[in-house]
Structure formats: structure tokens, C-alpha cells
């Protein structure tokens with residue numbers, strides 16, 4: 001509606017693609033490939049050269065974010081000729097422009113960043129866009145504003161009354177529209193609100209959110225340490241938990257832990273396998289590092305215990321049960337406000353199978369976390385009793401103060417949870433408690 005149609009539809013289309021950086025020039029500009037640090041240094045003013053660069057690269061100790069920020073500042077100071085000179089030094093995978101242009105679009109974009117991850121059309125492209133549309137824009141929000149004023153006499157408004165996760169209002173706001181969204185599902189509404197107000201709130205809001213989150217996390221960490229939970233007798237700290245829903249279908253002698261994949265660490269090539277324990281109906285995890293070929297097989301679902309809504313016996317892949325049948329004709333018992341863990345007799349139980357402990361040691365004056373071998377929990381341990389106990393004690397207080405509002409939670413096949421407060425584990429509960437204070 002915003003794009004006025006001329007009597008040259010071919011040119012209208014070209015301009016539309018230019019705005020989206022989906023034309024030939026835009027795709028070339030989006031082609032991946034780093035600009036060498038030496039070229040950034042060369043393009044920087046001398047004060048920045050001294051502050052951030054050495055003869056061989058960036059100064060030591062700069063984070064990737066800081067490096068990106070420095071490059072963005074250098075880019076922002078350059079005129080179009082300077083930008084072109086810098087961009088010409090990009091180490092593109094396909095450096096020959098004619099070869100790149102000859103490729104079909106679907107092949108080209110494999111080598112390209114997404115349009116939203118580049119700065120937008122070039123100065124030359126804006127010139128063509130403005131000439132065609134009668135505008136004077138140099139960014140998408142400016143263009144949207146000018147076209148909105150021409151067409152409607154105001155900034156365009158976009159409303160999505162079924163907004164789900166909010167991508168439509170978020171993108172609309174990002175390109176300069178006044179955006180609105182609503183949804184029946186409160187989780188969807190929350191996500192949309194967060195996209196618009198936190199992600200879309202600008203740098204100041206994001207920094208404030210990160211500050212509040214860090215403070216809440218530090219306070220939760222203090223509480224966890226005070227309670228002595230998530231620490232072991234050696235003074236090590238738990239940093240990863242294998243905590244899983246499990247079910248004991250009729251005719252099966254053991255509880256089956258449920259996961260669509262037992263690849264627990266893709267980069268570290270760590271998988272979890274299951275072993276029976278004599279005299280127990282609880283399986284024992286065995287955490288091991290496997291070959292790249294095994295990682296591929298696990299990624300593709302090898303030894304998965306939930307496939308296409310069926311629970312698979314980890315020792316006999318030909319034996320399976322439908323999740324629907326396990327839920328039963330009446331469905332699952334809905335959790336009440338007081339439930340923190342499943343009750344005995346509930347179809348789906350939960351259990352902490354394994355903890356990875358880390359030790360913090362000082363290396364060169366800096367704290368460094370060293371991970372120990374993942375430690376399987378004794379088979380009898382169903383949950384984190386002390387942790388749950390502490391949280392369960394805190395729960396009525398939090399509830400009374402309105403921290404855990406008893407709002408309905410959407411139904412999920414294996415999750416009978418009926419309240420938002422059920423969504424978090426204990427650490428999450430402590431975090432939300434401190435986050436709301």
C-alpha cells in the first residue's frame with residue numbers, strides 16, 4: 001500500500017528489490033566476507049588508530065562487541081567513496097562480480113548476510129530509489145515516514161491482532177511504522193511486548209534491562225549460595241543439569257527419560273546413553289564423548305526416546321507408546337498453585353539425572369571455570385530436594401505478594417502445568433522473585 005505504482009511495473013519491481021537489498025547490487029553488498037583489520041585501521045582517524053589498533057591488528061583485550069562497535073563508528077564517519085573503498089577490500093568468497101551476478105538468486109544468497117543484518121541500500125541505491133519515488137530518504141524509517149505522509153498524511157500504522165511471537169509488529173516498528181499487536185495467548189503477548197519494548201527499546205533500554213538482569217542474577221546467586229544448593233561437598237558449583245521428564249508406560253519395567261535427541265553437547269560431541277540398574281526402575285545415564293559420525297547420527301535422532309509423538313524404548317526401538325495414549329482419555333491432571341514437582345502417581349515424572357560441576361580457579365589473576373566430568377545422580381534421587389524445599393517454602397509468600405500470579409498456562413502434551421509459576425525451575429523462581437522486587 002505504501003509503494004505507489006507507476007506506469008513502469010518493471011522499474012517499480014527493481015526499486016522495490018533495491019529497497020530490500022535484494023537486487024544485484026544489494027546482494028553483492030550482502031555477500032559475506034570480512035574486511036581485513038588493516039583496512040579498518042587505514043580508514044580510521046588517527047586518534048582511533050592509536051586508541052584501538054596496533055601495527056598488527058586490534059589492541060588486545062577488546063571484546064568482539066567492542067570491535068564491531070569500533071568498525072561501525074569508522075563506517076559511520078566515511079562518505080560513500082570511503083565506504084566503497086573499504087568494502088572493495090572485503091574478502092568475498094566469490095570475488096568476481098560477473099561470476100556472482102551470473103549465479104541464480106537461490107545460490108547467491110547462501111553466500112549472503114540477511115538483509116536485516118546489513119546497513120541497508122548504498123548511497124547510490126538511495127539516489128535511484130528517491131528519484132523513482134520522489135522522496136529524499138537515506139534510511140528505511142525515513143522512506144516509510146515520507147511515503148506514509150504522501151499516502152495517508154501520517155506515519156503508517158501496522159496492527160497484527162494474531163501476532164504470535166510478534167515478528168510482524170517488531171519488523172514494522174523496525175522500519176519506522178507505529179506498530180500494534182495482540183494475541184489470545186499470554187505467552188505470545190509477553191514475547192511481543194518484550195520484542196517491541198526491550199529489543200526495540202533502543203540501546204538505553206537494553207542496557208538498563210541488562211543491568212537489572214545482572215543485579216537480579218547476582219542476588220539469586222547469593223541466595224543459592226546461602227542456601228547451599230547447587231554446591232557439592234568439594235565446594236564445586238553446578239553449572240549444567242540433565243533434568244528430564246520421564247514416563248513408565250504400561251508393560252515397561254523402567255522409567256524412560258524423554259528427549260527427541262540425546263546429543264547433549266554438539267560442539268563438545270557429548271551424548272547421553274542409558275543403562276539399566278539392577279533392582280531399580282530408574283535408568284542410569286552414561287555421558288560420553290563420541291566421534292563426529294556418531295554426533296551426526298545422534299543429531300538425526302539415533303537413540304531418541306520421543307519421535308513423532310511416540311515414546312521409544314531406549315533398549316528396543318521397535319517398542320513404542322503414543323504420548324496421546326499415555327496421557328489417557330481424561331488427559332493429565334492439571335497442576336495446582338501448590339505443585340512444584342509432579343506428585344507420585346502422575347503419569348509424567350521429572351528427575352535430575354546428572355550434574356556437571358565446575359570449579360573456579362585463578363589463572364593469571366583471573367577467575368577461570370574448570371568443568372569436571374559430568375556426575376550421574378544416584379538413581380533414587382528424583383529431584384533437587386533441598387532446592388525444591390527452599391523454593392516451596394518461598395512459594396506461598398511470593399504468591400501472596402503477586403509474584404507468581406495464578407494465570408492459566410497453555411496446555412502442552414507432556415506438561416500438565418496450569419500456572420505460569422510452574423514454568424520455572426527453582427533457580428528461575430528465585431530469579432523471577434528477585435527480578436520482581
Ligand SMILES: C[S@@+](CC[C@H](N)C(=O)[O-])C[C@H]1O[C@@H](n2cnc3c(N)ncnc32)[C@H](O)[C@@H]1O
Pocket residue numbers: 160161162163164165166167168182183184185188
Ligand atoms: C500463526 S500464529 C501468528 C503468527 C504471527 N503472525 C507471526 O508472524 O509470527 C496465530 C496466532 O493467533 C492467535 N490466536 C488464535 N485465535 C485468536 C483469537 N481469537 N484472538 C487473538 N489471537 C488468536 C494464536 O494464539 C497464535 O499465536
